[in-house]
Amino acid sequence: MLLTRLAQVSRDVAATAARSRKTALLAELFREAEPDDVPIVIPYLAGRLPQGRLGVGWKVLSRPVPPAGEPTLTVREVDALLGELGKVSGPGSQAQRVRLVGELMGAATEEEQRFLLGLLTGEVRQGALDAVAVEGLARATGADPAAVRRAVMLAGSLQTVAQALLGEGPGALDRFRLTVGRPVLPMLAHSASSVAEAVEKLGACAVEEKLDGIRVQVHRDGDTVRVHTRTLDDITGRLPEVTAAARELRGERFILDGEVISFDAAGRPRSFQETAGRVGSRTDVAKAAGEVPVSPVFFDVLSVDGTDLLDLPFAERHAELARLVPEPMRVRRTVASGPGDLAEAERFLAETLARGHEGVVVKALDAPYSAGRRGAAWLKVKPVHTLDLVVLAAEWGHGRRTGKLSNLHLGARTPDGGFAMLGKTFKGMTDAMLAWQTERLRELAVEDDGWVVRVRPELVVEIAYDGLQRSTRYPAGVTLRFARVVRYREDKRPEEADTVEALLAAHPEVEP
DNA sequence: CTTGTCTGCCC
């Protein structure tokens, strides 16, 4: 199949609003694909590369290459070239990558270049990724969409399922059962703004501590232990403590879901930055583990001794978990039978925060494990802080925000009467706010380099954030975690904005 | 060898 077909369909999908129509367009293309093209075409149209990341990013792709006049590239040629690209490493590899990308782009038409660019940067912007591709795949093969979706969750890979389905038909879906050793997409949580709201929505529920670490899925099959991240990356080699802990458990075959976090000598959780740095270390694991040891803390079990527990209610899964995993290796929790137990749930949240953790996750006791979904059965509750900050600059948006000033540079007051930048945010703005701030900031503009518009520091904005982090990039030595706009404070003058000093005082646990 | 740039992947 020619790449130009994919580029056309991608463009058509992008131009279509209705998901049903996007699905139909994808299904039509999938039906056309020859068997050998399938494992390439499907991931490409889901906006992902079968090889995963290639060490090619914005910098390499930003060099313009004159496009070809006629479309001649086949998807298999592209796949072969990208496969090569993924393999280059060592001295001179950067130049080699630039050369290979140049070769590929030079053989592509303008439309194909656009498509490849989106694919390589992971920003296809066609309003269709895995989920729509799954629907399209189901329609192309006549399979039940729910069955295809479930197979993809259990296989942890769209590509694998697509190949089996197109090669063998709907019968192949039965093969994708929960298997120890094969990671499945983890269940995710929604947010709630208070424990009361969460308990109200869920009824009988468990309230569990939320640890600020790295999500892990641990598989043990006899002596073999594998540890995977939220995106199913295999990080077994970086976490010897987790492997050892899994081997100590009495079960021989199981899949556990939990968090990995580092505690200090006093048993207090280390900062997310410390835990994440440790988990990210792979060149000298023994040394990293000596300095920052980590512990697994589990909260769910998906499989024990060959039994798939996914469809059991959480209450029953947790009973299995308690049988398999000793208490110190499980998250702390309390159970609420409904809004009547709200006081206990709130006491538990307060205690959890006092112990240095991030918040709680409230989980419906009757809910199954919805692999790969952000189910409404899990609601996380974290304290939210707010500040009044001053907009120092804004960046021009992209995609659906083209032509709008979007990403705000936020400043807090300093003792000298100036402002220290604390970070940026583009979150929390409605389209109306986006339009309003674009106009307002334009009036305040003092400089526009085509990317950043610097403004007079006069506009005050209320910002919500989850906490402070140390920063080497920003002048105050700290930055806001997950900053988002709440509302503009036109009633406030910049001299009334919050100060760096007050911010630091409010977060004594973070040292700049 | 040191420093800076880029990428990928955690949240």
Next chain:
DNA sequence: ATTCTGC
């Protein structure tokens, strides 16, 4: 990660 938007 969080939030908004269209389906």
Next chain:
DNA sequence: GCAGAATGGGCAGACAAG
């Protein structure tokens, strides 16, 4: 309620440049 878009910050590691 789901799925997707838009875009944040830190950190480790691989290379490039000096």
